[in-house]
Amino acid sequence: MASSLTSPSCDDADAIDLFSAEASIDLLPLQSRSNSLQPTIHTDFERERKSRTNDVRERFGPMFCRYKASVTKMQKIENSITIHSTVGGDDDDDDDINNIETALGGQQSRRRKVNESIEIIKEKMMRLRNMEEELAASEDRRENLHWLCLKQTSLQALGKIQRYSDQIQTSDLDHRHRIAEVGKEKNALNGKSSMVDELLAQNVRLLEKANDAERLEKELANASKLHHRKEMNFQQQQHKLDEKVAECNKLELQMKDLQDSCDRLKKALHTQEERDLNFELELELVDLKGFQNGHLYSGKNSLKPTHDPGTSPSIAATEPLTLSWTESSITSDRIIVDNDDNSTIIEPSLSVPIRVMNRESIDSDPFVQNLMAKIEALTRENAELRHAKSPVIAESNPTT
Incomplete structure (x- = not known):
């Protein structure tokens, strides 16, 4: 009985390996399996598709983790039973084995339940894979519809643009006349600005001349003061000389x-x-x-x-x-x-x-x-x- 409990069948081992392999897939957002071009203008649809895929992963992810943990625990128990049955042990080991057998309590029924749960998990995983493929296909169809909508809206926009262009052509002459008038005004303003620049330059020159004139006036005043001082000194010296001559x-x-x-x-x-x-x-x-x-x-x-x-x-x-x-x-x-x-x-x-x-x-x-x-x-x-x-x-x- 111990050998039957500890020797799982090949189908069960393959199912466990398949389940562990499927459960080890990273819970990352799924990408589209189609070879269609991704839209480069609007990326909101791609973000929505990935968010829906992530929602599915979030719902089924914890269930996968629980099944994976239960399978791992059962595999460890079977391995320990196999080791004790092949090698044998002391009274303590026999007590452990008895405790394990009492803890299992009907291994055959539980193995059937495990096999059934594995089958259920396989079916759910297949359903999940099919759902992912359907989701990718629906996303491709959604993208195609999006491109069609964009094309339709672009055609409508082109019609509106054509109408706007007709209106613009009708008012093009007015704009040209206005542009010509603005050009004339610009030329007039350029001429006035050049005149203002010339006046400013002339004003600067006049200010420089005024400063030169003030400086010359100051120099002349200083020269006149110096001349007057020299005349006074000359008169004083002449008076002194006259006094000296008289003396x-x-x-x-x-x-x-x-x-x-x-x-x-x-x-x-x-x-x-x-x-x-x-x-x-x-x-x-x-x-x-x-x-x-x-x-x-x-x-x-x-x-x-x-x-x-x-x-x-x-x-x-x-x-x-x-x-x-x-x-x-x-x-x-x-x-x-x-x-x-x-x-x-x-x-x-x-x-x-x-x-x-x-x-x-x-x-x-x-x-x-x-x-x-x-x-x-x-x-x-x-x-x-x-x-x-x-x-x-x-x-x-x-x-x-």
Whole structure:
């Protein structure tokens, strides 16, 4: 009995293999088996066909899975029974086998049920395959009908298009006239746009000229200010030069007066020196005459005039022999010098005491040397002013 239970027939094995092979098919959307062209314009029909096929798969898919699981379980049980019947085992194995036999509970009836269920599954799978083929054929017919509908609608659309084209041909002349008018308006607008561009360019040039004119006005204003400033500077320099010229002329006059005063002073000194020499000679003559008359000359006694027979009285010494009278006469406010020409020179500005001295002592006198140095300094300053006058005028002249 165990061998009959564990040795399935060849038909059952083939049915199980066929069922497992059919059940291992992927539950993907089925494609059409026809060789017709797929529509490229409308794809909604193809999507609907695939969705219906997927609905069929979804309904029968769980049933296939349950049948496949039951067949797999039964095959495992039969394999285990076969292994235990051929090999044998311990008491535990016998207990397992007894448990399996009690669990099966009438294997023959169940095998008949399994065979019947396999047959039912085969029939259902065949029906499913036929349904798929019918569905593919119906989809092909649906596509053909769709193409026919498209053709009919295209013909109707062509008729409408023909009618529309007739209407368009009737209004074509109006459109052409309108196009011509629009072209003329476009040309006019192009001409106006070119004129506007020219005006804009001219406006830009005028703005540049206005900016140049403003810049020139500013430059002229700056130049006029600079010219006015130069004129003012020239006038100021001219005024300063006039003042310097006046001062130079004044210095020349002062120098000339000083030169004349120096000349007169030198001449007066020479005259005074000659007079002093004459006075000394007269004193010597007086001494000689005093010795001749028997009088002794003493520096403490005063000189008295003597008269020779047949001669006029000469200078008499009534004071001690000193030169105080010459110094007092020179240091007075007015110096009177008698020249050889019997002319009188009055110099009120010189009130300096003059000593009786010879030519060498006059040249070495500090007062005369100081006066000569002052005259030379004034001469040098006058020459410098005259030399600096001409370049300053040439530099301040705006025309140069």
